[in-house]
Amino acid sequence: MKRWIFAVTAPIVLIGQPLHAEDEKAKQEAEALAALTEAFHVEPLAPEARARLPLATEIIEQILPDGVMNELVGSMFDRILGPVAKMAELSGPKLADYVGYSESDLGLTDEQVAEVAAIVDPAWQVRQRRTLEFTQGAMIDAMAAMEPAMKRGMAEAYAEEFTQAELAGIKAFFSTEVGTSYARKSYRLSSNPRILSAAMSEVPRLIDGFAAMAEGLKEAQADLPAAKTFDTLHVSERARVRELTGLADEELRLGMETAAEQAARKSPF
Structure with a gap:
């Protein structure tokens, strides 16, 4: 009974307090973000590492040229999520998405589930494809926004982990034709079909x-x-x-x- 009363009266209460609700939500989100930031807090670089930071930054620019993260996300979608989405489309709709009960709950056949989906959401297949397309674009935009911070973090990590001599050697390698090719391709290799196939064989x-x-x-x-x-x-x-x-x-x-x-x-x- 209490849940029913709350469900009926909550919208009325919220209408009278929209600013308060928004302020409270913003406060909660800010607190959660602050806690997350604190959980990943790192100390400033030591003076020796900070002195190596300019060289480390040059190396990261070689390893991660502008736009490489967009290529990585696109490759990931094409080689991983694309086939998964195709499998999901071929497997048909899920009854629970439309009526709240699974196929096993109600004992429906695939044909009956498809009919229910067509009645409730005739555009379910188009909606599914557009969701995937939108997600890909949104992830590419997100990675583009994160790229500067990722580069900054990687540069600091390199400055902290490698000596000046090691950084010089790394930069020399990435300045070669082979090094440039490796830098451009190394991230894309994570979604290479052969690597994915080998991993899937162990599932x-x-x-x-x-x-x-x-x-x-x-x-x-x-x-x-x-x-x-x-x-x-x-x-x-x-x-x-x-x-x-x-x-x-x-x-x-x-x-x-x-x-x-x-x-x-x-x-x-």
Whole structure:
């Protein structure tokens, strides 16, 4: 009942407080960004490394000439996500995307699922293709925006990791015809079909290993007490959770059962 009342009244409340809601959202986003930035904070370069930074920056400009990240994203889409998207299109629509239930929940055939999708969203195939195309363009734009920062970070890393003599040798190599070719092609090689094919050939072995990994995870957690269920909560604990969440007993029971099912499905193996 509380959820129903909230669902009906929330829009009315929000209409009266649009600026407050926007301010609160912006505050939360700023706090999350600040926490993320702090998690990856690094100390300033030491004086010796800072002295090597100009040479390191020249090397990074050779390794990552302007536009190479755009080429990398385009290559990734063409060689990896393109085939995946084609497979998804050939496999047909997913019933849950349209009615909230899976094919197995309702026992529908592929033909019936396709008919439902055509009724609910006649343009689902076009929508899927346009989503992929838009995503590719958005990622290219994002990488273009990130490229200067990535170059700056790589230059600092090179300045920190290599000596002046090593940096000079690296620059000399990348100044050659072979070095220039390597710099231009090395990032694209990460999505080379041969490398991808070799990696995919190991997927069956990886999947076979998941069972052993799952057992290993169970052993690693064997000494931990199981998370409590609604029924194993003490009366006082249940009352406190109800007080904190505002949920009634049946809502809490259902929610905890659903959470346990989702946790089981979210196992990394």
